[in-house]
Amino acid sequence: MNNRLTIKGGFKHGRSYLKDTFFTPPFRVVDVSEHRHDPTAYVMVMSSSPGMLDGDHYDINIEVETGCSLQLQSQSYQRIFNMERGASQLQQIKLHPGAAFTYVQHPVVPHEKAIFKGRNRIELADDCLLTFGEILTCGRKHSGEVFRYTSFHNITEVYHHAKLLVKDNLLLQPLTVDMAAIGQMEGFTHQATLMHVDTGEGIGADLVPALYTLLEEEKEVALGISSPSKQVLVLRMLGNGGEQLFNALQKVAHHCRHYKTQETHS
Template sequence: MICSLAVKIAHREGKSFMKDAYVTQPFRIVPVGQYQKDNAAYLMIMSSSPGLLDGDDHQIKIDIAPGAKLQLQTQAYQRLFHMKGHSSQKMQVTLGEDSVFSYVPHPVVPQNSSHFLSHNIIHLASNCHLLLSEIVTCGRKMSGEEFQYDHFQNLTECYVNGRLVVKDNVLLQPDRMPIQGLGILEGYTHQGTLIYLNSAGLSPDEWIEAFYEKYGETKDVAFGISALQHDGFMVRVLGYGAEQLYLLFKEMQSALWEKLFLN
């Protein structure tokens, strides 16, 4: 089933707000920032479906007007159910000049025989900030379904003024690769990726040092952070629990949002 969500964020008199939205079942999009004081738009993607089923195709499109700021949230963990074929999701985000987009979704739980393809395409104009993350678990570990999914792939492409500056491809196929071997998960069960990118010419060095000092020795977590060729950084984390990695990313989001995005 093809499921669509399209949102336009506008900016007027110093405030960001949802100007227009179009959704089909099972999507809903709701404002959740009524108690926030920063004049940014806070939206939550909700779904009446328990997760992605065989043949599902999610199409998400977000347009952010110049000067607008959006923090997008999710309702719950994203579950990928048993599939004979595959499911997919494509998210396209366009940031106007001087805008901000931050999205730290809940972890993905790929169940037995699931096959999932995800593609994120982000276009940044000048003086923009982007924060984007994803966490994939080993599956329903407590139900004995550890690494029993078939295929998980998340491709992210980030463009600045039409030029590709970041391309990241996470591909996990437990039955075709030594999933817990050297250079892959190395004994861990969960993997997370976080990308921060700006087109404002701001060096990420201070944030790289601060985050490594704070999280580099986190218990039961392998934490790595490196500078991108363009202005930004990428974080890779390995761990044993989805909630631990999710809360770590949310802390990083809060630090950036408070000190940088809304400066």
Template sequence: MDSIIKINVEREGHRSLLKESYHNAPYKLTHYGSPRAQDHLEMIIMSASPGILDKDSLVIDVHVKENAHLKLFTQSFNKLHPMKEGASQETNVRLDKDSVFNYVPHPVTPFKDSIFKTVNTIHVNDDATLIWGDIISAGRIHRNEVFAFQKLHSITRIYKDGKLLVTDNQCLLPREQPVSDMLFFEGYTHQATLFYCGPFAKLMKDEMDEILTMEYEDVSFGFTECANNTLLLRAVGTDGELLYSFLTMLAQMCWVFTHDQLAVKAEEAMKLEAETAQRDVASTDLEDTPKRTEPKGITSKTVDTKTAGKKKTVSKGKKAIKKDTERKTSKKAV
């Protein structure tokens, strides 16, 4: 059966809302809990099928738009039933600027003779944050179906601004490979992978260096910065539920840390905006201050007080000489 799930998330005000979405049988997309319980959006993928059957095909398209935040959950373990030709799953994710997407599905459990291929293509904006996990199981352990499947092929590609950032390609062929030996599972039955990709990856690694110092029972793990602003954590164990709880705990830690950093970033942006506004107001006040202007045709001159005094004295002397001359002339005439 060919199935499709489409999820589009947009930001309206302070809340992330589900917009153009679509799903068909046997899958159903619904809210995980109350849609108004938090500002971010939480959705869960449910299925009426007992698992993935032969020739099944599932395509999941997720688009988290600018400033929107989404947590996506699954209902239960992804069971792969016995097959002759195989089944496939394709997941396409696009994260716009300042968006956050968290997705850690339940473990994949391949039954005996199952054949499965999954391809995950993720496009991340430079300012977006991706929290992505997956868990591979050896099979139905308690039914002695350990690595009894035919083929399990998982490919994850992460692109940032159109350029390939990370490729994780795992192809397990138990009938051709010594999957239980050294350099493979080495006696473990479950493997978990967690990617954290975003602008706060370096800070997140510092946090993990401090927090993940203790040893966890039945779980062995390691993490590194596998690419620019991208962390990769691998963990192995023998209990699917325990490993799933461990991975979801780490994902939640990344989620909380990301939102704390976004809050700090928003506060700094508001502070910078306020300072810029104050500078603009001060600059406007200076421009609006009236300037002294001289009437046209009149040139403003600077007059020296001493020179002015001399000019006045000379003028008075000339007037006195003129009067004296007029008086003498009058006497001669008489």
């Protein structure tokens, strides 16, 4: 089944807001903004479906207009069920000049024999701020389904004026590759990736060490943070619990937003 979701964030009278949305079942979009003094718009994507089924395709388009600050939230863990053909998702995100977008998604749980192929294409204009995080689990760990899915392939590309800034190509095939091997999960069961991109003044030199300090109390994890260019920061984290990684990415995203605000007013 083809499922569509469109979200557009606008900016007016000094405040960001949900300007327009269109969705087909099982999607639903809710404005969850609470504080009138907060100029950011908070929007939650909800779903009436228990997860992605065989043959499902999600077509998601998100546009953040000039000056808008939009924080998107997912409702719960995303399950990918047993499949023969597979499911797919295309997510296209566009930020206009001076826009900010934050999206740390709940962990993905691929069930036994799940097959998934996804692509995230993110286009940024000048003076944009992007924080985008995703988490992949090993499956239904507490039900004994550890790395029993067939294939998970997800590509994320971030562009600035049609120039590729960073690309993440994640392909896991646990039925054919030993997930405990060197270069794979090496004993961990969950992994998280967060990209933070600033097409304005760029990433500050002190942000990477600040994030290491922020995460130094996390137990039984392995992590690495790199800044391949002045505009891009990438964090990769391995662990054994979805909630732990989700909370850690939320902390990082909050710090990145606060860091930018402090930098602007310093």
